[in-house]
Amino acid sequence: MQLRNMALQKPAGYVLASILCSLGGFLFGIDTGIIGPVTVMEDFTQYVGNPTPTIHGLIVSSILIPAAVSSFFAGRVADALGRPRGIAIGSFAFGIGAALEGASMHIAMFIVGRIIEGIGEGLYLGMLMVYVCEISPPRNRGAFSMGPQLLTTLGLVTGFFTCYGTANVGSSLSWRLPFILLAGYSLVYSMAVLIWLPPSPRWLTLHGKTKEAEDTWERLGVPAADREKILEQYDATVVEPAIPDARGDNSAAHSTPVTVATPKSKKGELLDVFSSESRPRLFLAVFLMGMQQLSGIDGVLYYAPLLFQQAGLSSTESTFLASGVSAIVIFAVTIPATLCADKWGRRTQTIFGGLSMTATMFLMGSLYAADAVRPGAGAGRWVVIVCIYVFAVLYCISWAVGIKIYAAEIQPQRTRASATSIAHGSNWLTNFLVALVTPTLLAQSSYGAYFLFGACTLLTAAVCWVCMPETRGLSLGEIEQAFRDSGRGLSGLKKVGKVVQRKVLRRMPAAVDA
Structure with a gap:
């Protein structure tokens, strides 16, 4: 009977809220999964006019600069309106942009859709990690904070196989349908967030809404012992109100500590992230989030069909299938990586993950430089194909797990949303560079991109060895x-x-x- 009751027990509110919040990563993953295959579909290349590698890169990367710009302001939006409203606004704009792409009448309209989609993406994506980080018990924070990344990988699978299913439609619907479906998912998600996602108790506390904060903690089901103390992180005081029980007894056993935030002057608030206290942590987060993209992961994800073509897979179907399989592998390894997020050290993951990815990139670059990769013959192409999968796996169990969590959790509470948003802006900017130059690098040199990305991961591992402190297991x-x-x-x-x-x-x- 006891086991039956445990099985029927409803998950804690913070678990359900984290899952709902993490679904935002699913939208991002779908877009990442469909844009690469779409841009090499025959109907799309005819629609665009057989783009050069540079134009190809611009089409893919046009979402990223708007995302970078809006992400710099996402923290202010989250602090002003609250995390759920900010996420809902961003995902709604994301859906509108995807709808414009699916309905575009010419390439300019498609690019406008990408820009609007990017604005929404930058607004909501950085808030997901902040929100989950703020409601999760310390012992589970790593696993729950990995939720958006796990759902992103599921979105990749969905995106790649959506394109695999529509590639042979024989009309412009082959590339329009994936964007139309993405728009529908985004608008549904935006409404769900507004209806069901509770505000962050820490945000409520910061705005002086202490009673609502306590009610929200109860609604989320976070045990009192796990509720992070924010006394040192705000100008705050703690009072112990006596709460009478049914007999009118004001005993200490029925009193609950309440944190009351003292209103903070807004003067200089915008520059708080650059204060002497916050600046080292901000710079470390900006560096890590930027180098996360310079590892080349989105070069692999955006241009997987191109990479597999370069390695010797000729037909569109085979490259799409190989891309879909890579997405399945990424999703599969992200599940245990998520479950073990709080068992592995952030520092260890970053350093050894960086060294492993460096070795993989250098191996692929060396094979191309030695002219050992030839279509239709030789073992070199199969080594490269396997290495693409290995690189994606290494990234997912190391940098994908630790860096985004780390960038959010090391920030002071009063600047966490703003600092995390700035760090995500760095991520978007470097993502833009990777998405823009990868097709050109692949066209100009078969090995240059691999050596460039390998050098970046090696540099990051060296910097983290010197100045990245460990934070695993701490509140x-x-x-x-x-x-x-x-x-x-x-x-x-x-x-x-x-x-x-x-x-x-x-x-x-x-x-x-x-």
Whole structure:
């Protein structure tokens, strides 16, 4: 009977809220999965006019600069309107842009749709991680924060196989239908967020709505022991109101601590992320999020059909199928990576993941440089095809897991939304560069792109070895205190690693029990 009751027990509210929030990653994944195959469909190339590699890159990357610009302001929108409203507005704009792409009458209209889609994407995507990070218990924060990434990989599978299914339609519907479906998904998601996603209790607390914050914590089902203390992260005071029970007894057993946020002056608020306290963490997050894209992952995802063509797969169907299989592999490995997100150290994932991806990229570049990859003959092309899959797997179990979580969790609470948005802006800008130059690099040199991306991952691993402190297993408050205790600048970041290591060692028995 007890097992039956456990099986029928409803998941905690924060679990359901995290899943709903993470579905935003599904939309992003679909767009990433369809844009590469769409741009090599015969009907689309005729519609565009057989674009050059540079124009091809511009079509794909036109979504990214608007996303970068809007992501810089996403934190302000999230702080002003709340996380759910910001996510809903962004996903609605994303859907409108996708609808314009699917209904475009000429290439200019298609590009306008990509731009509007990018504005929405930049607004909502960065907020997903912030929201999940703010409602998740510390011991589960890594796994839940990986939800958007997991759903992104599911979106990749959906996008690739949607194009695989429509490629032989024989009309412009072959490339229009994927965008029309994406628009429908986006608008439904926007409405669902507005209706069912509760506001962040931390956002409510920051805006002085302490009673609503307490009610939301209860609605989310987060245990009192797991509710992050924000006393050190805001100008706040804690009061212990006596809550009478049914007998009118005002005993301490029935009192709940309430954090009351003191209103913060808005003067200089926009520049808080560049204060001496916040600046080192902001710069570290911006660097990591930028280099995440310079690993070349979106070059692989956007242009998977081109990469497989270059490696010797000739037909459109075979390249689309190979791209779809790569998406399935990515999704499959992201599931255990998500479940183990809080078991692996962020620093370890980033450094060793970077070194492994470097080796994979250098191997592919070396094979092309040695002219060992030839269509229809030789083992070199199969080594490259396998390496493409291996690279995607390595990325998904390392940088995809840790970097986005890390960029959000190391920020001070009062600047977390803004700093995370700026870091995502860095991600979008470098993503634009990768999407723009990859077709040209592939056309000009068979190996240049691989050596470039490999060098970037090697540089990142070296920088992280020097100045990336570990944060796994700590609450946001403990991370904040570790940074405060360590001082400023690079020397401060080094000290944080030592402070955090001591905290982790002290917490090991408790973590095992939990």
